[in-house]
Amino acid sequence: MILDAFLSKFSEFLVQMVTDEVGMLLGIPGQIEKLDETVRCIQCVLEDAERKQSKGSAIEHWLKQLKDVMYDADDVIDLCQIKAKERLAGSSSHSRCGFPLLSCFGNPFFAHEIGSKIKDINSRLEGIAKRRTDLGLTQSPVSPTRGVRRVDSIISRKTDHFIVVDDIVGEKIEEDTEMLVSWLTEEEKGVRENVCVVAILGMGGIGKSTLAKKIFNDPRIEDEFQLKIWVCVSKEVKGEEVLKCVIRGAGGEPGYTNVRSELVPILERHVKGKKFFLILDDVWEESRAVWDDLLHAPMSVGAHGSRLLVTTRNEKVANGMRATKSHKVDKLSDEDAWSLLIKQVLLKTKMVLYNFT
Template identity: 65%
Template sequence: MAMILQAFVGNISSRLTKMAADEVGMLLGIPGQIEKLVNTVRDIQCVLSDAERKQINSSAIQRWLMELKDVMYDADDLIDTWQIKTEDCVSSSKFSSSVSLISSFNKTKFAHEIGTKIKELNSRLEEISKKKSDLGLNELLEDVRPFKYPRSNSDISLKTDPSIVLADIVGDKIEEDTELLVKWLTTEEKGVTENVNVFVVVGMPGIGKTTLAKKVFNDLRIQEEFHLKFWVCVSKDLKGAELLKCIIREAGGCHGAAEERSELVPMLKRLVRGKKFFLVLDDVWPESQNVWDGLLRDAMIGGARGSRLLVTTRDGNVARFMNATTTHSVEKLSDEDAWSLLIKQIKTKQRGNIDNA
């Protein structure tokens, strides 16, 4: 049973990851809940191979697998409900205005119902996940998790692709925030003696910090202003050497067989010396807040005057610990903008289904 369940759990995990990436939690008014669900599912997914081996001699593990299966069926039904109801909403309002769309679809009731069920799933899965250790279930070598959302557990994520689907960006607020950040980043501040200034974007999980940072990163004015541009996603438990190697590669260098900080820091120093750079550290947690002063500052302070570090974080204390020059808080989308984003996502999916037919 565990092998079949493992495939089923993997499918649910992928579908939830897509919902998290589409910021569905923000649209439902439950930011962070879907991401939390994804992480718990993936934690459980990592011990299923061990559960497959041990279930034959353990009735407790068999019961645990049955309990997990029930929750996964409920999760599958929930995802189907979300997709069917939203697609029906768009289909029935094809020729209506956005105002009539909102009035024809009881968003508040729907969001409350789905949001409540997602929170309940989180509670049930957390209880299941807690039982892993008691049952002696362990991660096996073949249980490799290719992706974590929202990159909150072990190891640094070396994702360096700041690409964004601009068609999915909606609303005046993100345009205003982009303009404000670009202006801050490209304007020389008076009385600042450091070559590199730190700017921090703060907001709750799923609210759009990374989307905003990507839009800023890809702005033509930013592309023209800076000689070097880097994008790195950071996790709780930072491995400094891996981060250094990643930035060295992004700067066009080659770290070769170097593994120690004492070797990597001088390499990075040489690469950025005298050059105006723009570095984005995405999703910095309090556990990694010394990534600048404790690791990168010595290596990159030799960059040209006007170099910038942009940090996204869910914790406002990170800005204080990183001695940020400026902090910007990301607010929720308006109801109208949230609906516009939802409709864009559904129509994109519908077009994809047609193309694949």
């Protein structure tokens, strides 16, 4: 029961952290998602392990190792919560993107410390997860109170279009923004469809969402399109929730219905004849159908020249969504990484001086 509580708490903590910004700040792009998957694999066999363990057995030793790691993981959560409370008490401006814990990573030294701890926990848990097969542990049936993985928890960690200026450095992002804005606003010759798709590709935590935010808030996009809509899709998603988000972004109100056949006409009504710019952020292979099977038809009634910008880790997703152009985001150069570090140190210094005075 204690282990189950630890794993559930840690899993909820990870769900809050699965964003491009956190991965970049901690210096561990892709590690948090990987760790979340590992935790879920262990949680699925935990009930079987507790049932089969006996004194001095290999399974008892396995559970003890798991408990030791989870104590360390709990310490990481406590550290982040304490640091977040300290920073939020000093300034409410540090609550970013609806994620209060993000505020604690404004200090690059603390972020590096937490990133190192998470990498260590990930490595130890991976070893523990691999041993589950050798021990003959099997996945237990999901009950209403154990091992439940809520789809809503994935949706609740949505990205949004607000820019964190302190996290933007270097000329490369400016160059990429210029190029992509040009792609999105120029006329596509020989294209009959009303909506053209452009993709931003890159590994997790590399900065795809940050680039998309910069494009979304560019004045030229504002001038070019009648509607701007931002939706975070993520790996697991409810189609009805996406429909509702797009409807609200288009200035409509979906009401209380969750019936797709009722939501689709509402969406069509609000985008018909309008030139729109839609961003679908963080699209996975598992969630690509959101565009193919759900949004493509009703959004096609928009005006000619409308654009869809999709961010994804998977080139197959971009190809499957028939992107006419794709741009791959590269990792920060050494100079830009150093610049980001300096900006964060200066920000922390200013906050210390402000609180001191």
